[in-house]
Amino acid sequence: MASTALLSMKDITKKFFGVTALNNVSLELRRGEILGLVGENGAGKSTLMKILSGAYPAGSYTGEIYVDGQFKAFQSKHQSEEAGIEMIYQEISLNLDLTVAENIFLGRLPTKNRFWVDWKRVYSEARAALEMVGLQIDPRKTIRSLSTSQQQLVAIAKALVRKPKILVLDEPTSALTEAEVKNLLDLLLKFKTQGVSCIYISHKLDEVFTIADRITVLRDGQTIATYERRAVSPERVVEDMVGRKISNMYPKVEVTPGPEVLRVEHLTVPHPLAARKNIIEDVSFSVRKGEVLGLAGLVGSGRSELVNAIFGALPTRGEPEIYLEGRPVQIKNPFQAIQLGLGLVTEDRRCSGFVGTMNIRQNISLASLGKIARRGFIIPNKEIKEVSRLVRQLQIKAPSAEKSVLALSGGNQQKVVLAKWLMREVKVLVLDEPTRGIDVGAKVEIYNLINQLAQNGVAIIMISSELPELLSMCDRFLVLARGKIQDEFNRAEASQERVMRAATGLLA
Structure with a gap:
């Protein structure tokens, strides 16, 4: 020694x-x-x-x-x-x-x-x-x-x-x-x-x-x-x-966006502790079919609060207007959001992404019980078939779908959370820090999955604190600061400098 x-x-x-x-x-x-x-x-x-x-x-x-x-x-x-x-x-x-x-x-x-x-x-x-x-x-x-x-x-x-x-x-x-x-x-x-x-x-x-x-x-x-x-x-x-070469860390696939899927107008989210303060102030935006919309901003800018409010997980102030495929909808809670075809991969998977007391199979099928049940009872063979398909598709490394989700690595836990929404076949999928705490190989697999979802026509809203990841994988960008949209631009106009200037309030 x-x-x-x-x-x-x-x-x-x-x-x-x-x-x-x-x-x-x-x-x-x-x-x-x-x-x-x-x-x-x-x-x-x-x-x-x-x-x-x-x-x-x-x-x-x-x-x-x-x-x-x-x-x-x-x-x-x-x-x-x-x-x-x-x-x-x-x-x-x-x-x-x-x-x-x-x-x-x-x-x-x-x-x-x-x-x-x-x-x-x-x-x-x-x-x-x-x-x-x-x-x-x-x-x-x-x-x-x-x-x-x-x-x-x-x-x-x-x-x-x-x-x-x-x-x-x-x-x-x-x-x-x-x-x-x-x-x-x-x-x-x-x-x-x-x-x-x-x-x-x-x-x-x-x-x-x-x-x-x-x-x-x-x-x-x-x-x-x-x-x-x-x-x-x-x-x-x-x-x-x-154990292999990765030729492209950000394998973005170009997809021509289709018609508008989700439009949000005049969304305001109150601060949970300050009665007269808002975390999000009168925000409006839209996302189209097959489009990956990047939501950028510093910690505290209101990114997570914005998507959680759309999903019905946070209260809003006033009467925001939300349109899904052109028709007005009301989303008062996550259950309504899920029924309308929205999915949310949360920032903290351990806290709100999966249920630690459930196994892999139960976590994947959790948002799709109506799809695999008849008269209020789950059809085991149907559930196992759907879950097995997704485990293979996402290459979730586990001895069995009956194993505890807590026994998985961080990257495989994230795949379980994504599989839950793939089984649901969502129209809009929000990804809040989808690659936080996972390794390089698993990141590339998640990027490929994002590409696949976009090609299948899913509208994606992606939040990430890693600017190279966001700039490489998204088609269009919104930059939040102090609860408001400070800048909006497309992929060709994007740069780390432009994002940071908007995020810090230094726009010319």
């Missing part, structure tokens, strides 16, 4: 009920380096990190772990933390009803006179921790009152105050704005100079190539390669991740 190695994981093998998740995986983290760990969903990255964190205790796997040259057999997360290892997961695990300060110091609140919590010190040190991650909020606020991006930054602050030797970040920027992403990457580079070593897991290769010193690629539970970042191209890393 090299003297510069702070962490060494050797020949790690992990099986679940006879299925091999990791097969002799080895990983080395040097002192004061940032190691990028990449691979498709299901490649074994999270399993490997759960072994490192003690979530999967020694004895449940084979192989060896060394930290600072000492053999470690972690039996719990606490033991891993005692060794100087801190984990920041993609799924934020904070106590929503405690304050920011209480979460940061949970389990180790500073005391005075041995028994009493030193609240003055708690809030003072919490403020310092929040400043470290560039978050200007009151540490007395509850976590529940914060946005997703703010919660993620609190989780990062919580890990940093423990002054870890090894910091593991799993998709830490999936809910952050561009400014927050830049701040986090700068922060990690700063901590690197102070001797903190970092394992950075992300599907965003531009971030990995910005900060990583070396990159380790996993595929199908095996270590494929480790590269010096300066000696490898993103294209080669992608090939290693998916």
Whole structure:
């Protein structure tokens, strides 16, 4: 083992009920380096990190772990933390009803006179921790009152105050704005100079190539390669991740849009907390058959609120006019929207995209029960036939449609959500961040599916915070800022600069 190695994981093998998740995986983290760990969903990255964190205790796997040259057999997360290892997961695990300060110091609140919590010190040190991650909020606020991006930054602050030797970040920027992403990457580079070593897991290769010193690629539970970042191209890393060449990251197919399918006029959405404030203010737009309409804007611009209001999931103010295939309709709730032929792939699939207590089959057929039922009873053979067809069509990787949807990788969970609406045969499909948190190969499969839907005449509204993705896959664009449409243009007129100028209110 090299003297510069702070962490060494050797020949790690992990099986679940006879299925091999990791097969002799080895990983080395040097002192004061940032190691990028990449691979498709299901490649074994999270399993490997759960072994490192003690979530999967020694004895449940084979192989060896060394930290600072000492053999470690972690039996719990606490033991891993005692060794100087801190984990920041993609799924934020904070106590929503405690304050920011209480979460940061949970389990180790500073005391005075041995028994009493030193609240003055708690809030003072919490403020310092929040400043470290560039978050200007009151540490007395509850976590529940914060946005997703703010919660993620609190989780990062919580890990940093423990002054870890090894910091593991799993998709830490999936809910952050561009400014927050830049701040986090700068922060990690700063901590690197102070001797903190970092394992950075992300599907965003531009971030990995910005900060990583070396990159380790996993595929199908095996270590494929480790590269010096300066000696490898993103294209080669992608090939290693998916096991094949991807010639076109954004395989857009040109479709001539047909007649108008959906038109919305004078839509206003009230703010849920401020009585006289609106999140969306008098917005009007339309989308045509076979068209992919891109909805751009910064976090907080009202993109998600706009589509959720159209879907009946949020209340509107006044009397907005909604026309479907030329006839006026009223949508008061999601059930009415579904009956009219609208579908919504939500921003947070775990929260509102699927039902975690149901299996894959039940989740896919959930929006189409009328299609597979007779006199109020589901016809099992019909349901199984329809679900099996979609599982094959979308190449959902699962041993069986009877398996829990929670057992799937993020990319396959997203395919289940899409399959639900494909089974419904919708006229309008809204995709809110459809590729968030999924790997490169799964992204391309989703893009191909978008093309297929457009060719079949489905009108698509697509929201994405990844501008290259949005600009490559959409035919026309609306840019929202402060709840209003600031600009509208077609594909030929589109550029990242034009989008950002409109999104930030800097239009000439």
